[in-house]
Amino acid sequence: MIIRPAWADDHDAIRAVVTAAFGQPDEAMLVDALRADGDALVELVVEEEGAIAGHVLFSPLATDTGARFAALAPLSVAPDHQNDGLGVMLMQVGHELCRAAGVEAVIVLGHPAYYPRVGYTAEAALTVTSPFKGPSFMGLALTPGALDAPVTIRYAKAFGA
Numbered sequence: 001m002i003i004r005p006a007w008a009d010d011h012d013a014i015r016a017v018v019t020a021a022f023g024q025p026d027e028a029m030l031v032d033a034l035r036a037d038g039d040a041l042v043e044l045v046v047e048e049e050g051a052i053a054g055h056v057l058f059s060p061l062a063t064d065t066g067a068r069f070a071a072l073a074p075l076s077v078a079p080d081h082q083n084d085g086l087g088v089m090l091m092q093v094g095h096e097l098c099r100a101a102g103v104e105a106v107i108v109l110g111h112p113a114y115y116p117r118v119g120y121t122a123e124a125a126l127t128v129t130s131p132f133k134g135p136s137f138m139g140l141a142l143t144p145g146a147l148d149a150p151v152t153i154r155y156a157k158a159f160g161a
């Protein structure tokens with residue numbers, strides 16, 4: 001098992017994995033659009049025996065404070081590789097690369113019972129004003145205190161949010 005940055009010749013396989021994970025093409029189209037717009041800040045794949053089994057993308061979020069935030073979306077693990085820890089590993093490696101790129105906090109809109117296993121909480125995102133809120137809207141500070149002060153975020157264009 002290898003986790004590595006996505007390469008240009010992975011794009012077809014990524015499209016297939018994301019579509020299979022979600023059971024629809026919308027999220028794969030989002031990945032293509034984020035990339036086309038230059039908004040793939042960190043994009044990783046997990047390779048199992050030479051085939052792509054999972055994918056994650058982090059895109060920049062604009063903030064009114066100038067703080068550097070990123071959005072985690074989408075996260076996809078192929079159906080026949082789920083529940084093997086790949087999703088957690090993709091996020092953990094992604095967080096380290098985001099941190100190295102200067103990202104102070106990551107925001108996710110996702111399953112409220114899943115993302116807390118890598119540290120996201122809805123409580124941490126309460127300071128964040130965005131088009132989204134509620135238990136699925138979660139945050140993770142990569143730099144201590146990064147989510148302490150009120151901040152308004154704007155998603156990359158491809159989200160249409």
Ligand SMILES: CC(C)(COP(=O)(O)OP(=O)(O)OC[C@H]1O[C@@H](n2cnc3c(N)ncnc32)[C@H](O)[C@@H]1OP(=O)(O)O)[C@@H](O)C(=O)NCCC(=O)NCCS
Nearest residue numbers: 021022075076077082083084085086087088110111113114
């Ligand atoms: C959600 C997803 C990324 C998880 O990836 P994964 O590699 O299968 O998950 P991991 O192996 O890292 O973690 C498995 C654990 O998460 C739990 N889990 C998986 N999906 C979950 C969900 N939707 N809600 C809550 N818990 C979930 C599993 O029950 C398992 O729990 P356990 O460790 O207590 O047994 C994957 O199932 C997937 O691609 N799903 C379809 C697309 C999707 O929903 N993406 C996320 C959008 S918010």
